[in-house]
Amino acid sequence: MTNADTLDTKATVDQVIRLADTGCDIVRITAPGIKEAENLSNIKNELIKKGYQIPLVADIHFNPKAANIAAQIVDKVRINPGNYVDRNRGKIDWSVSEIKEAQERIAERLYPLIEICKKHNTAIRIGTNHGSLSERILSMYGNTPEGMVESAMEFVRIVHGFDFHNLVLSMKASNYRAMTRANLLLVDKMIDEGFYYPIHLGVTEAGNGDEARIKSAAGIGSLLARGIGDTIRVSLAEDPVNEIPFGKKLVDTYGRKKGLAEQILTETTYLEIESNESLKSFSGVRNPVVADEKTDEADLIASKNTLQTIDSKNKQLYFKELLATEVENANPERTIFKRDYSDVQPDDLILRSAVDFGFLLSETIHGGIWLTVPATSVADAEIQDKSVRATEVAPTELSLKLLQALGLRYSKAEFVACPSCGRTKFHLFESFEKVKEKTAHLKGLKIAVMGCVVNGPGEMADADYGYVGAGPGKVTLYKNREPVVKNIDEEKAVDALVDLIKEGGDWSQSK
């Protein structure tokens, strides 16, 4: 997706070309208003003049008129059912007849878009995001994967009633667990109702660096391995071009291949401690990190068929390897998932381990992890592209990164950051790096850096603090979901965020 201002034709065209040249197959461009939607025509014409016929998608949030204009120009429009027509007005209780009326209003407002899309052969993506569900859906289902699915499905039923089938669906969340669950539910629901529409996959607000790649691979890759997903977007708070090599690697490795889920299951070694107590009772944590040798991060040290606790008791725990047929009935609180990556190319390590553990731990919050990494150090590895960042991390450090990204165990502050788009009017990437630098040590705190006040506050969901773009060069700071410091200059905003965290009693000095 581009992040240039959509009204800046040259900047957007240049960015689309860079993305296409890197191997991107479809480019999404934000169209928040009518002017931006109209300018898609100039962007498209410029691209054609330069020899680029790449399919374009318009990203619409609140404005049906913008959708109707964009649908005449681009190949697909993405609408968010949570805020497309059913505006939130603070209403909590909805009667059956009010729900029916709300759905009739949706149908009324969607009808012109459907007619335009039919005429211009334009596809529609019904793109649901965790954190931006309508209050009507929230009052019925809460902010849940079930609510996400229902939010999309009522649009699907309406659109289907208009005999329109050029549809794609997506269920996105910053939490890979919610995203995975929503997609699995969506598939079940579509099959139940006899719909077979393609699915677009993505983990939103994943942030940047290894953490973002792990979250994306865990969500997207583990669904691709199950045979789910037709298009993907890896969303990074980095130069948009960086999204492409990692996404291509995910598709090349996991897309449209049979038997991958079974392969992950059979290539994993399952160990169960022979004790009636849980791993947590010995290691002090729900998801202990097991290692072959003692490191700062290891909770249990393995040798032959025993694990040694690292606390002063130095207790020996005996474990046994489970047969594949026994795994389903094993107690997850006593199970350790072991993966051997010694033969994996160093630059594939992040992607492979994230998909494997994303898959293995998607249905449980328990379980220890134990992994071995390639012997080749990053210095020796020849990194051909930026598709996967080779890692110098020790196996235990990688284990902690995986557990953090999978939302299971927090060893530092948790960050969510949107990838930015044409709505972003401040230096989001630089700000995000500064925020991380100052606050990464605040273990257990969740901090969001979001590009705009239109979608940012809703989509940063359960963040403790938010740093949200409020206009050109301006930022508003949130505590929970309340704006508390409004419209400050971005130069002063990171320090102001630190002050706010201190005032909130959530600050501690870094080690």
Ligand code: SF4
């Ligand atoms: S939250 Fe970020 S990506 Fe989403 S609309 Fe706002 S600026 Fe764009």
